[in-house]
Amino acid sequence: MHELSIAETIIDNVTNLAKSDGAVRVKNITLVIGPLSGIVRDTMEFCWPVAIKKTFLEGCHLIVEEVPLILHCKSCTQETTPDTIIMTCKACGSSDVEIIKGRELTLKNMEIE
Amino acid sequence: MCEDCGCQEANEKHFHDSSNSRTVEIETNVLKENNHLAHHNHHWFHDNNVKVLNMMSSPGTGKTALLEKTINTLSDEKKITILVGDQQTDHDAERLLNSGGNVKQINTHSSCHLDARMISRELGGFVSGEEDILVIENIGNLVCPAAFDLGENIKVALLSTTEGEDKPVKYPVLFNKANLIIITKIDLMPHLDWSLEKTKNYIRQVNPNAKIIALSAKSGEGMNEWVDYLKGL
Numbered sequence: 001m002h003e004l005s006i007a008e009t010i011i012d013n014v015t016n017l018a019k020s021d022g023a024v025r026v027k028n029i030t031l032v033i034g035p036l037s038g039i040v041r042d043t044m045e046f047c048w049p050v051a052i053k054k055t056f057l058e059g060c061h062l063i064v065e066e067v068p069l070i071l072h073c074k075s076c077t078q079e080t081t082p083d084t085i086i087m088t089c090k091a092c093g094s095s096d097v098e099i100i101k102g103r104e105l106t107l108k109n110m111e112i113e
Numbered sequence: 114m115c116e117d118c119g120c121q122e123a124n125e126k127h128f129h130d131s132s133n134s135r136t137v138e139i140e141t142n143v144l145k146e147n148n149h150l151a152h153h154n155h156h157w158f159h160d161n162n163v164k165v166l167n168m169m170s171s172p173g174t175g176k177t178a179l180l181e182k183t184i185n186t187l188s189d190e191k192k193i194t195i196l197v198g199d200q201q202t203d204h205d206a207e208r209l210l211n212s213g214g215n216v217k218q219i220n221t222h223s224s225c226h227l228d229a230r231m232i233s234r235e236l237g238g239f240v241s242g243e244e245d246i247l248v249i250e251n252i253g254n255l256v257c258p259a260a261f262d263l264g265e266n267i268k269v270a271l272l273s274t275t276e277g278e279d280k281p282v283k284y285p286v287l288f289n290k291a292n293l294i295i296i297t298k299i300d301l302m303p304h305l306d307w308s309l310e311k312t313k314n315y316i317r318q319v320n321p322n323a324k325i326i327a328l329s330a331k332s333g334e335g336m337n338e339w340v341d342y343l344k345g346l
Contacts, residue, residue, distance in 0.1 A: 002225050002257035010143055017139060027134050038260035038286045045191070048158070063144045085285035086318040095321035105143045 007051035023112035069102035150229035154264025161242035170271035172253030
């Protein structure tokens with residue numbers, strides 16, 4: 001359940017950014033997560049309303065965008081997304097792969113007033 | 114009623130008039146502050162020539178038992194300091210102190226992982242920079258510690274023979290990030306329906322390149338490979 005401490009980190013970051021931008025309110029923020037980020041979307045969405053209570057972000061909607069795991073295969077050069085989190089090329093079965101996408105834990109944007 | 118503003122639009126996905134609002138692109142890593150501190154830690158370790166291992170596993174894998182044996186075997190040759198993370202108690206630190214180790218307990222209380230700030234507080238103080246090896250025994254947890262870099266050189270994931278062969282594919286994030294994977298309690302193999310080959314295959318599915326060491330701190334089997342690994346850092 002480190003999602004709560006992640007939520008608190010997001011609140012601190014966004015509060016600083018929004019205030020320095022002269023905002024009076026943050027309407028929503030967009031968070032991008034990959035399957036290797038270690039963040040569970042449901043848990044994040046569950047703890048968000050609790051975490052923002054009585055903070056500058058109270059009432060702020062959390063929008064979560066999930067990006068897939070994408071592997072580049074050094075054997076067949078294809079980029080594929082495995083069905084589960086395994087480091088195997090879906091096209092040729094090789095495990096000589098590198099991770100192109102999937103580790104994201106990114107604060108993408110905020111909508112402020 | 115809308116929870117956010119008190120208006121009567123019951124649709125939870127409704128948005129209010131956005132004429133006064135604007136979208137600001139941010140595009141930064143949420144953990145950038147932790148990663149920044151981890152980067153500083155890493156430089157400090159490099160400047161002081163300290164090799165650092167971050168050991169992560171579920172509770173009860175045998176991290177502390179392995180470290181007790183490691184101190185006994187290696188303390189004449191290498192100066193080792195250990196930071197032990199637990200939510201509560203200093204039981205693990207006491208066990209390691211009794212083995213002759215230079216040990217400090219970090220209690221995280223409500224937190225389920227160690228972060229880079231908790232480590233940076235110890236640098237130049239308890240972790241003097243004179244040690245050859247710093248071992249960070251992370252909190253027993255296969256999920257949360259994986260997200261937080263501490264500035265270590267080597268991430269070590271441990272799993273024991275009693276945990277089931279497929280643990281690596283159940284918790285792929287942590288096992289994928291590990292540079293070294295240690296399989297513990299192999300002295301129990303004759304008593305269990307557990308296959309070393311199957312376990313290694315599951316590890317390879319999520320991490321084709323990690324070094325794997327199978328050992329028993331109790332019987333001593335495989336300990337030489339681990340000790341040689343530490344000597345070679």
